[in-house]
Amino acid sequence: MLNSVIFFCVAAFTIAAAGVTAFSHNIVRSAFALLGALIGVAGLFGMMGADFLAVVQMMVYVGGVMVLVLFAVMLTHRIRDVNISNQSMNPAAAAVISAATLGMLLFGIWEGIPSDTHLEHESITPLIGENLLSTYLPAFLVAAILLLAVLVGAVTIARHRTHPKTAGTAGPAQEERA
Amino acid sequence: MTVQSVLTVAAVLFSLGLYCVLTRKNAVSILMGVELILNAANLNFVAFSNFVGPSVAEPEVAGHVFAVMIIVLAAAEAAIALAIILAIFRRMGTVEVDNLNQLRE
Numbered sequence: 001m002l003n004s005v006i007f008f009c010v011a012a013f014t015i016a017a018a019g020v021t022a023f024s025h026n027i028v029r030s031a032f033a034l035l036g037a038l039i040g041v042a043g044l045f046g047m048m049g050a051d052f053l054a055v056v057q058m059m060v061y062v063g064g065v066m067v068l069v070l071f072a073v074m075l076t077h078r079i080r081d082v083n084i085s086n087q088s089m090n091p092a093a094a095a096v097i098s099a100a101t102l103g104m105l106l107f108g109i110w111e112g113i114p115s116d117t118h119l120e121h122e123s124i125t126p127l128i129g130e131n132l133l134s135t136y137l138p139a140f141l142v143a144a145i146l147l148l149a150v151l152v153g154a155v156t157i158a159r160h161r162t163h164p165k166t167a168g169t170a171g172p173a174q175e176e177r178a
Numbered sequence: 179m180t181v182q183s184v185l186t187v188a189a190v191l192f193s194l195g196l197y198c199v200l201t202r203k204n205a206v207s208i209l210m211g212v213e214l215i216l217n218a219a220n221l222n223f224v225a226f227s228n229f230v231g232p233s234v235a236e237p238e239v240a241g242h243v244f245a246v247m248i249i250v251l252a253a254a255e256a257a258i259a260l261a262i263i264l265a266i267f268r269r270m271g272t273v274e275v276d277n278l279n280q281l282r283e
Contacts, residue, residue: 007179011187018191018214022198027207034210037191041217044187047179050224053245057220060249065213065256072206072260076267089276094200098193105189109182113229127239128246136243143250150254158261160268 007047014040025088031073035066052125184225192218205263205273209256216252220245 017036024030038061045054088094132140191214198211227241267273 003179007183011183014187015190015194018194021210021214022194022201027204030207030210034213037214038217041191041221044184044221045224048184048224048228050228050242050245053220053224053242053249056246056249060253061213061217065253068256068260069206069210069213072209072263075264076206076273088201089203091201094197097200098197101196102189102193105192106186109185109189113182113185124237124239124242127237128242131239131243132246139243139247143247146254147250150257154257154261157258158264 003047007044010040010043010047014044027073027077031066031069034069035062038062038066049123051123052128181225181229184221188218188221188225191215191221203274203276205266205275205278206260208275209259209263213252213256216248220248223248 014037017033017040020033021030021037024033038057042054042057042062045051045057195211195214195218198214199208202208202211223241223245225241227238227244230238230241263273266278270278272278
């Protein structure tokens with residue numbers, strides 16, 4: 001009973017935060033609401049017995065990706081136009097498409113799956129560790145190489161190059177940096 | 179807390195992320211929508227992984243490993259995408275995807 005109440009609260013928090021992310025007109029508010037949604041998902045992981053995933057979610061998403069997103073928001077906007085910085089286009093058509101998708105998903109979920117399945121589990125963190133280093137070792141190694149490539153690639157792409165030829169024509173950001 | 183309740187939350191998250199991706203003009207906001215969609219997929223993986231496990235003593239772990247891999251890919255994708263967005267902003271002075279309609283300045 002208590003478990004259901006906690007689940008309902010966490011789920012409502014997650015959905016509310018995701019809703020603010022999707023509908024807010026202020027991009028900074030949107031970014032912080034996404035932070036809330038990610039924390040809520042981490043809570044749901046924890047409630048399903050996936051403590052390892054909950055911790056990874058907190059470290060990678062909340063600690064890493066959100067900092068990146070906030071940096072990108074702050075670096076690509078001038079403070080004065082933050083309030084109009086998150087315009088939507090064709091909201092009606094997009095709402096119809098999203099609602100139709102949601103309807104189909106909910107129909108499939110509530111018609112196709114037995115309803116009395118409970119999900120609480122023992123922690124399976126040791127099993128994840130064993131499997132990552134045995135069955136899923138190739139994927140683990142490929143992920144390591146991918147992360148190295150991403151590290152180098154992101155630095156290369158975002159690096160500040162000086163182009164004397166195009167310095168005068170590259171928009172307002174150029175003057176601000178100087 | 180049944181498998182359906184978790185899947186319902188994931189479906190709502192997915193729809194909100196889809197709406198975000200479809201409507202936003204700002205590239206960073208579109209990326210936020212993609213993150214919501216990836217999180218919905220992760221919730222589904224974990225829910226189904228627990229759902230198909232043969233017993234509590236011998237749980238299924240594939241979905242959890244998949245979710246870890248998705249988190250790694252999402253982090254990589256976010257890093258590259260934000261680097262590209264920064265580079266675009268430097269060159270074009272905007273990150274509104276409507277205005278980014280040329281391959282060179």
